[in-house]
Amino acid sequence: MGFEAADDSDKEKGQNLPPNSIFRYNSPLVQVGLIGLVCFCCPGMFNALSGMGGGGQVDPTASNNASTALYTTFAVFGILGGGIYNILGPRLTLLSACSTYVLYAGSFLYYNHYKHQAFAITAGAILGVGAGLLWAGQGAIMTSYPPPNRKGTYISIFWSIFNMGGVIGGLIPFVLNYNRTEAASVNDATYIGFMVFMSIGTVLTLAILPPSKVVRDDGTKCTNIQYSNVTTEAIEIGKLFLNWKMLLIVPAAWSSNFFYTYQFNNVNGVMFNLRTRGLNNVFYWGAQMAGSIGIGYIMDFSFKSRRTRGFFGIIVVAVLSSAIWAGGLANQLGYSRGNKPEKLDFKGGSDYAGPFVLYFSFGLLDAMFQSLVYWVIGALANDSETLSRYVGFYKGVQSAGGAVAWQVDARNVSFLGQLIMNWVFTTVSYPLLIVLVLFAVKNEDEEEEITKAKEVAPKEVE
Numbered sequence: 001m002g003f004e005a006a007d008d009s010d011k012e013k014g015q016n017l018p019p020n021s022i023f024r025y026n027s028p029l030v031q032v033g034l035i036g037l038v039c040f041c042c043p044g045m046f047n048a049l050s051g052m053g054g055g056g057q058v059d060p061t062a063s064n065n066a067s068t069a070l071y072t073t074f075a076v077f078g079i080l081g082g083g084i085y086n087i088l089g090p091r092l093t094l095l096s097a098c099s100t101y102v103l104y105a106g107s108f109l110y111y112n113h114y115k116h117q118a119f120a121i122t123a124g125a126i127l128g129v130g131a132g133l134l135w136a137g138q139g140a141i142m143t144s145y146p147p148p149n150r151k152g153t154y155i156s157i158f159w160s161i162f163n164m165g166g167v168i169g170g171l172i173p174f175v176l177n178y179n180r181t182e183a184a185s186v187n188d189a190t191y192i193g194f195m196v197f198m199s200i201g202t203v204l205t206l207a208i209l210p211p212s213k214v215v216r217d218d219g220t221k222c223t224n225i226q227y228s229n230v231t232t233e234a235i236e237i238g239k240l241f242l243n244w245k246m247l248l249i250v251p252a253a254w255s256s257n258f259f260y261t262y263q264f265n266n267v268n269g270v271m272f273n274l275r276t277r278g279l280n281n282v283f284y285w286g287a288q289m290a291g292s293i294g295i296g297y298i299m300d301f302s303f304k305s306r307r308t309r310g311f312f313g314i315i316v317v318a319v320l321s322s323a324i325w326a327g328g329l330a331n332q333l334g335y336s337r338g339n340k341p342e343k344l345d346f347k348g349g350s351d352y353a354g355p356f357v358l359y360f361s362f363g364l365l366d367a368m369f370q371s372l373v374y375w376v377i378g379a380l381a382n383d384s385e386t387l388s389r390y391v392g393f394y395k396g397v398q399s400a401g402g403a404v405a406w407q408v409d410a411r412n413v414s415f416l417g418q419l420i421m422n423w424v425f426t427t428v429s430y431p432l433l434i435v436l437v438l439f440a441v442k443n444e445d446e447e448e449e450i451t452k453a454k455e456v457a458p459k460e461v462e
Helices: 008-015 030-039 044-052 061-088 090-114 117-144 148-176 186-207 230-240 244-271 274-301 306-332 350-378 384-410 417-441 444-461
Strands: none
Touching: 030 044, 030 090, 030 117, 030 186, 044 090, 044 117, 044 148, 044 274, 044 444, 061 090, 061 117, 061 230, 061 244, 061 384, 090 117, 090 186, 117 148, 117 350, 117 384, 148 186, 148 274, 148 350, 244 274, 244 350, 244 384, 244 417, 244 444, 274 306, 274 350, 306 350, 306 417, 306 444, 350 384, 350 417, 384 417
């Protein structure tokens, strides 16, 4: 049910692995790739659906309310998700989680015919439970399975595979709605296409191994835990709210999903027609792939010192963030909620180019920002149990911000006001991340000395 203990014989087998065994089924690379494929099919397709603005509907009300329900339950189960993952293990946790994505896409297929919000809102709330479990498990796998000095690289590998789902998902509405240039909701085939991919992702979760079975190339395992229980996890999750490291991450977590509402509904949804929104999403999620690769290289290879790499990465993302949000401000001053622009088409030439580049840049920044935060979290610990709780806390706060953001838009807060809130939230997070790296992230040589000291101490007692 829970994680199984590592035994000495397994470890010896891991230590004798040949150098060319990187594609072993139980290697970190293969397992991170598999969770990437799962997220390609499930949240990747969900992102494509959300990225069209209003869940693909002309009126975004149902989508806004469903998203509010989603992120409200996500906030709770994101925090609880790490503990649940530690108790149930990856397969049962991820299988149950991914099935909720299929239900959510199906609720909009239903809405296409009957225009009843209740099913979509209920499905959104259920998806929030599933998403909390999925992302807590995904975060534990992505941050604890890789070698400590290659976490940025593995994060970028995951992020690229995951966001390819958004790229393919963006092509689905673009192709199926190509001849519908007027304002319209997407057709049934679009939702069915999403449901097929999500169902495949649900089945793929059965291929994920528990951390006790995953062996790195140096023979080490991701955990030696035998099992966890409800009492232990409840206590450990409660401690997170008093953990100064987690408190410093709160602004970054809050802002990292808050901007989706503005970008999807009020830039892509307001400025572009249906088919162009789908095409834009192909490039938005493609930009995320490029952004994750770029920041992954910086976080692993830019400097020898891990702490220096952390500082440099934060500065790079902060400067890029300021430039992109400044561009967003310049674009936003051209329209408002009461004075919406004429819908742009991708064949619109220069009129289309500027807003397209802005939306592309939003995708680039999202991947770099979130990959940076994941790297910082991954640098705080190496074991799966701790990191599943840390990531769960991050996703819980992130989803609380998302829930508020969807209601901010539903309450008709001005587009300019939403942009300013997003800019402020992200900007506040950078100095706090610098403080976290300064005091909590250790260089590799310092970690090795601490590990050796722990290994020597028991022998001295004996």
